[in-house]
Amino acid sequence: MPTESNSWARQREWVQMDSLCDGIFDCPHSTPELTLDGPLVVRSQDIRSGVFRWHDAGRVSEETYQERIARAEPKFGDILYSREGTYFGIAAEMPRNQKVCLGQRMVLIRPNPTKINSRFLRLWLNSPILSRHIHGFRDGTVAERLNMPTIRGLPVPIFEGGEQNAIAELLGSFDDKIELNRRTNETLEAMARAIFQDWFVDFGPTRRKIEGATNPIEIMGELLVDPRHARELAEFFPANTSNSGLPDGWTEGDLGQYAVLNPESWSPREAPRAIDYIDLANTKWGTIEATTVYAWQDAPSRARRIVRAGDTIVGTVRPGNGSY
CATH class of the missing domain: 3.90.220.20 (DNA methylase specificity domains)
Structure with missing residues (x-):
């Protein structure tokens, strides 16, 4: 027992x-x-x-x-x-x-x-x-x-x-x-990815303005969930592009401008008795689906990195798997 x-x-x-x-x-x-x-x-x-x-x-x-x-x-x-x-x-x-x-x-x-x-x-x-x-x-x-x-x-x-x-x-x-919420989250996450692709990769609102669209709902596209915000959102997208192909006034940056790598880890003296280990295979499209509980002495060495609330976990191996 x-x-x-x-x-x-x-x-x-x-x-x-x-x-x-x-x-x-x-x-x-x-x-x-x-x-x-x-x-x-x-x-x-x-x-x-x-x-x-x-x-x-x-x-x-x-x-x-x-x-x-x-x-x-x-x-x-x-x-x-x-x-x-x-x-x-x-x-x-x-x-x-x-x-x-x-x-x-x-x-x-x-x-x-x-x-x-x-x-x-x-x-x-x-x-x-x-x-x-x-x-x-x-x-x-x-x-x-x-x-x-x-x-x-x-x-x-x-x-x-x-x-x-x-x-x-x-x-x-x-x-x-929990399972119902997970399926709902999957649907919402898929919608969010589609919206991000249209707005910030394909620059759909700017392209539709260039093509002559004037109605805010039409500018923001059929993926917009709440049309009440269409006019406010449409103002963020210019009606032309620069020589770089980006919407006029937009620039490209890198992740280092907005985030830093979390270097924290537990030492044996500071470690808790048990930890919840997050495996990348259990981290899919923005959701941590499950964790594994380890006693500290049994935890794999990679499990000793500390994850804080608000951190983002990103899998760099096979990034197409959506492990973040």
């Missing part, structure tokens, strides 16, 4: 996870060949936020799907669990009405509904206390991983059925709201 649980006001009975499940199934130890369409394949990066982002997941052929579900076919109520790599130890619920097979590094957990609420188990697996606990059981020098006996033996505290259901309903509703 996690040592942190000793401080709980109410002590619990503990059992191994496999005693609450109808099965815990490892994935085929091979990388499936992806196709343009077909059944979904879930990989560890697809559940890094604790939700299966099936809209962005890869797909495999029907033949590959049948091969990879030979041990067990994922179904609604199952839990998808990552056992290896950057995103090890993360659980997500299997979605309704989807055909999904396991990618490499994944495990399928099938809770027994008469013994445990599936959503409650998923919440427990993703809880900070268990996350810190499993870091003491990982192995592997290149890629962190959990072996199957460790996963089957993960400790689960016993709550009465009514308590389980209440916790799952309450915290699950927050998760559902």
Whole structure:
């Protein structure tokens, strides 16, 4: 059991996870060949936020799907669990009405509904206390991983059925709201990128003025969300361009004029007991989707840089991935 649980006001009975499940199934130890369409394949990066982002997941052929579900076919109520790599130890619920097979590094957990609420188990697996606990059981020098006996033996505290259901309903509703907000943010971020491209890369308002547009809404373009600000915004864009091709009066600068690199890092003497580590793969198009909690002594050396409120994180490797 996690040592942190000793401080709980109410002590619990503990059992191994496999005693609450109808099965815990490892994935085929091979990388499936992806196709343009077909059944979904879930990989560890697809559940890094604790939700299966099936809209962005890869797909495999029907033949590959049948091969990879030979041990067990994922179904609604199952839990998808990552056992290896950057995103090890993360659980997500299997979605309704989807055909999904396991990618490499994944495990399928099938809770027994008469013994445990599936959503409650998923919440427990993703809880900070268990996350810190499993870091003491990982192995592997290149890629962190959990072996199957460790996963089957993960400790689960016993709550009465009514308590389980209440916790799952309450915290699950927050998760559902977070996921809805994330999708809304993705839509808004895409709109913001399109507006930025039109206004500050293609100089659409200036170009439309040159072409004869006079109506502020027409000048600012169809991407403008709130037409009430059209007249005020249109005044910022001149009606002609300079020899450099920029709107007249505009100049180019560089990032160093407006920002500095944050050099701060923790020393062992100043370090907190635990830190939230931000991985670039979890930072997409302006949103930090998830963090990994590390005890200080277990944190990778790169995790010792301090990120302050108001800082901007920018990934310089494969910048087209939108890791900022």
